[in-house]
Amino acid sequence: MRAFATLLDRLAFTPGRNGKLTLVRDYLANAPDPDRGWALAALTGVLSFDAAKPAFIRKAVEARADPALFAMSYDHVGDLAETVALIWPTKHGSNREPELSEVVDALRSASRAEVQRLIETWLDALDADGRWALLKLLTGALRVGVSARLAKQALANLGGVAVSEIEEIWHSQFPPYEDLFAWLEKRSDKPSPDAPGRFRPVMLAQAIDEDKDFAAYRAEDYAAEWKWDGIRVQAVNERGKRALYSRTGDDISAAFPDVMDFLSFEGAIDGELLVLREGRAGSFGDLQQRLNRKSADAKLLTKFPAGIRAYDILVDGADDTRSLTFADRRKRLEHFIARANSPRLDLSPLQPFGSWEELRALRADPPEGDPQIAEGLMLKRWDSVYEAGRPKGPWFKWKRDPHLVDAVLMYAQRGHGKRSGFYSDYTFGVWREDANGDRALTPVGKAYFGFTDEELKQIDKFVRDNTIERFGPVRSVRADKDFGLVLEVAFEGLQRSTRHKSGVAMRFPRINRIRWDKPSREADELPTLEAMLEK
């Protein structure tokens, strides 16, 4: 438990992706089986417990600590699990610290009453960091900023293999993953991926370079289709095993029972998960209502019905079609979707075109219907096989131009690592008129990339020279009608949000240009943004 606790502790404070990868890889390299397998299961979300409710933990600690002292401590620390971890009295001479695998075994097999008794003995035996890690494990969410994808990347780094190799066999492997570690440590062969209903690593597109690529490639070699604004999914039904996977192989079946019910085929398809109402695609904002949930209730299913717009086929009946050309797969896919005849499954149509110029015009002015809310276009080489990863050449994405808005810098936060000592994360706002007719800035987003190192230095200097207040690592900067720094912000889309004061939330905002020349009072107003809202 100690090594796992140390890992969670370091992860919680490590902001950078590379740092997290090193920490997870080193842990996996050094911890013994089966502990590391259980840790991997917890980090990837394969394993989650709901063994103790906050009320139980609170009751247990109040039996050991004076309620007044507990209240003062909770007030000071601000987080229940952390307060309990810190205040729980050390019991000298208690049992040795439990190993992670012992804890997991007990949680999986013991009765609830028995588990509660065990929890108290574990808390007695662990130190503060161990207690904190245990409480995180018991209450479900680790929340240390590690995605399943990141954990798999760390695993790939451990074995010196591509992450797609891990993804390919992931769904045939189960915790504590001893076969997987044996292969990565070259003690045995690669485990067989042959599990019905497994995930296949997806093929990704390169962003097109308009200046170079159109000269290098011929239009007739490529098919074009619209780039749908949902999430990439893989839907599988093989020998009775159905599953819906995200593009990184996370199983999201439970949240989409409406889609699962209609996977009436034998095979595996690649497509876009969208809100589909009688054949028309909803916005990304609609789909977002369905994302990041463990399940979906009836009301949500009626209001935001999900479906799949298919664009590729990986398995057709018993045939693995990934080695066929895109042209052949497309023919198969068209028959497959027609045969499935499912109301939650349609085909992403191809967009005929004669030349790159013609396609450019289509992209700038998409035809009536769903293409108008597409993110842009996808180009796929007719003769390309389905290849995991992001090869250069067979698939391109050609996004439509981003939205642009002029906003005023309001707050800046210090960065980490290479940006340590620089104010590099910027919150910006636009003008809004309040009830009295006064104009005030309202924050509409936050961005931390899109500028050069030189520009970072300049903005940093501006922040330091014009600081009004400091709150920990954040500074507010002078921003009023007579003075302020205008940032041209690019973003992909705008949605309504009840969580933001301005009522809008941007997708992928980044700093496009710094408008040193533009007076702050001439920055955009909230109604300008509201007009860009996705319908």
Place this chain on the structure above:
Amino acid sequence: MPKPESVLCPSPAGLYCPPGDFYVDPVRPVARAVITHGHSDHARAGHGAVLATPETLAIMQARMGDGFAGATEAVRYGQTIERDGVEITLVPAGHVLGSAQAVIRAKGMTIVVSGDYKRRRDPTCPPFEPVPCDVFVTEATFGLPVYCFPDDGEEIAKLLKSVAQFPERTHLIGAYALGKAQRVIMLLREAGWDKTIYVHGALANMNTLYERFGVALGDLAPATTEKKKDFQGAIVIAPPSATQDRWTRRFADPLIGFASGWMRVRARARQRGVELPLVLSDHCDWGELTGTIGELKPGEVWITHGNEDALLRWCELNGQKARALSLVGYDEDEGEA
């Protein structure tokens, strides 16, 4: 027996001893002062006469210059001097080099002003010596049961493990210039780190002084002269404020740590943008505070500043007479904890 307040009483300038006409750690200039240790909230310039350990006087002189007081009197640990019928003895407090408890005896009564103190071992100063007393005056900076500090060795091991895991980065550790910086250096030496430790210019003064008093810090170099790349894999010690600012830009991808008792609470570490919190304090944790009171069993406990409510509550639960003095002018938050 007379009331203890007739020997020592709180006043706006600090704790005052009427029969001896002196203050302990006064926060404003006074005629006569006893100074427990050299941290700036306890040792201030401008007093008429200052009585302290030779180490503390040297620290004050190094930090404030020659004219920091009208007159000084150096008193070694254990040596007793008399002032108008009041006996004063300075006894090790285990906080930083030269730190002392002021033991005041008058009218048949013993009052111990502990200053800042800790009970765990510190390679840079002699350990706290418990003195039986009628009144024990204590601080309560970490006076909450959540402050239970881990073993120093574990924290240093955490740092060294991180250096091994991230050899391409520079580990930049914030530590207060007086006491903490030298203790971190000594703990690193004890853990076997014998490479050059780079230090911020603001620490050089105190490091030299510690060495003069026999604390051998090993190979130190200023963190100023080398090229960015040369700091890869190195440990750099700097005042906490420097780790938060432009100064860090001279290092390649710095990994910022902070050695302080406040790092026990995650939100504090996060608030400061610390990537490697090291729970290392020169103050008592909750167990040391309550353990010391339990060990001394004084007639009364006076709590100068800090989280006094919780410590008062503990005294109440344990039948210990106690009162909070709520003295102002001593750092509770971002001070040299």
